Amino acid sequence: MSDKLQWIEEELKKLHETGLYNNIRTLSSPQGSWLEVDGRRVLNFCSNNYLGLANHPRVVQAAREAMERYGVGPAAVRSIAGTMDLHLELEKRMADFKGVEAAITFQSGFNANLATIPALVGKQDVIFSDELNHASIIDGCRLSGARIIRFAHADVDDLRRVLKEHRADYPRALVVTDGVFSMDGDIAPLDQIYEAAREFNAVLMVDDAHGEGVLGRGGRGIVDHFGLHGKVDVEIGTLSKAFGVVGGVVAGNKLVVEWLRQRGRPFLFSSAMTVPDVAACLASLDLLEESTELVDRLWENTRYFKEEMQRLGFDTGSSVTPITPVMLGEAPLAQQFSRDLFENGVFAMAIGYPTVPQGKARIRVMISASHQKDDLDQGLEAFCKVGRSLKVIN
Numbered sequence: 001m002s003d004k005l006q007w008i009e010e011e012l013k014k015l016h017e018t019g020l021y022n023n024i025r026t027l028s029s030p031q032g033s034w035l036e037v038d039g040r041r042v043l044n045f046c047s048n049n050y051l052g053l054a055n056h057p058r059v060v061q062a063a064r065e066a067m068e069r070y071g072v073g074p075a076a077v078r079s080i081a082g083t084m085d086l087h088l089e090l091e092k093r094m095a096d097f098k099g100v101e102a103a104i105t106f107q108s109g110f111n112a113n114l115a116t117i118p119a120l121v122g123k124q125d126v127i128f129s130d131e132l133n134h135a136s137i138i139d140g141c142r143l144s145g146a147r148i149i150r151f152a153h154a155d156v157d158d159l160r161r162v163l164k165e166h167r168a169d170y171p172r173a174l175v176v177t178d179g180v181f182s183m184d185g186d187i188a189p190l191d192q193i194y195e196a197a198r199e200f201n202a203v204l205m206v207d208d209a210h211g212e213g214v215l216g217r218g219g220r221g222i223v224d225h226f227g228l229h230g231k232v233d234v235e236i237g238t239l240s241k242a243f244g245v246v247g248g249v250v251a252g253n254k255l256v257v258e259w260l261r262q263r264g265r266p267f268l269f270s271s272a273m274t275v276p277d278v279a280a281c282l283a284s285l286d287l288l289e290e291s292t293e294l295v296d297r298l299w300e301n302t303r304y305f306k307e308e309m310q311r312l313g314f315d316t317g318s319s320v321t322p323i324t325p326v327m328l329g330e331a332p333l334a335q336q337f338s339r340d341l342f343e344n345g346v347f348a349m350a351i352g353y354p355t356v357p358q359g360k361a362r363i364r365v366m367i368s369a370s371h372q373k374d375d376l377d378q379g380l381e382a383f384c385k386v387g388r389s390l391k392v393i394n
């Protein structure tokens, strides 16, 4: 091998030494509360399958039927020959579900952010971005070329301070925040952020990837949670988490959606969502609209698990959602904890830098409506045992 790639080997070695190397496990079963992972049957505490829809019979059946009628691949980008009536149906249904004027789908939530931010602001403009925003927001901001000004996490006073200081220097401004923060499970104070953005005439965008299907009435998301209908210009959503499929969506003002059909680069230069994905999302939407049962069970499970973890003495941080971080500090401890849990039949991944700041490594437990009470109790027992043996709790 030539020397020019030697640096990668050195970097990888450093990752191993610091406990930050990603050990990627392999599943050989469908998603659900129990999985087969690396040849073992384990309790699933780490996927984003909030409502258990990833392997729901109706969702699978919808994908199968659509493939029989339309085939699999879209064979084109949306703006050439890749827009099927199914895509338009999903977009209309998503807009109705969320109570907004219009919606447009993308191949993923990541792509939805990469499409939207550079379409809304450019080199001469400014973005005010929460310091803990998701990587796809950060990348979208960078791609836009706009000046990026970070504000302290979920701190509206700090947002107002930077708006006051910088807003007037730029023609257009965007305020962007995660709705639910994916590593901590806390919720952005969107009602107050809305007031600040309005006062300073900035476009407001929220990424509701972990709020879609989770927050609000029947899982209608963060805008519904705060009753801000018609006030948030752009909502990014994902179809890859609670919806159980894969895809992204941008919902909100119809001018923004129309503009994204003309200028959203992943819409114009990357092929459309596939047929089974779109059909599966429509079935997930049917299930969400028919009943709040799954969303209700998700929250019941969340409350139970969190209370019991706190009773055991674990620090679950500032979470108020089904995302339950178990704060451990240093990355090697978090990795050890995760390995020991796995030995005890529980699959929960350690998360370290750069996904979370240095010294804030954790296990992140993802609660799902698909968990039975027995599952949660088994998980709690494993956490208790490992927590004691590693002296995290007494």
Ligand SMILES: *Cc1c(COP(=O)(O)O)cnc(C)c1O
Binding pocket: 108, 109, 110, 111, 134, 136, 137, 178, 182, 207, 208, 209, 210, 238, 239, 240, 241, 246, 247, 248
């Ligand atoms: C998961 C996530 C995304 C990416 O969504 P995908 O559909 O998986 O690409 C974007 N933003 C946030 C805040 C997320 O948590």
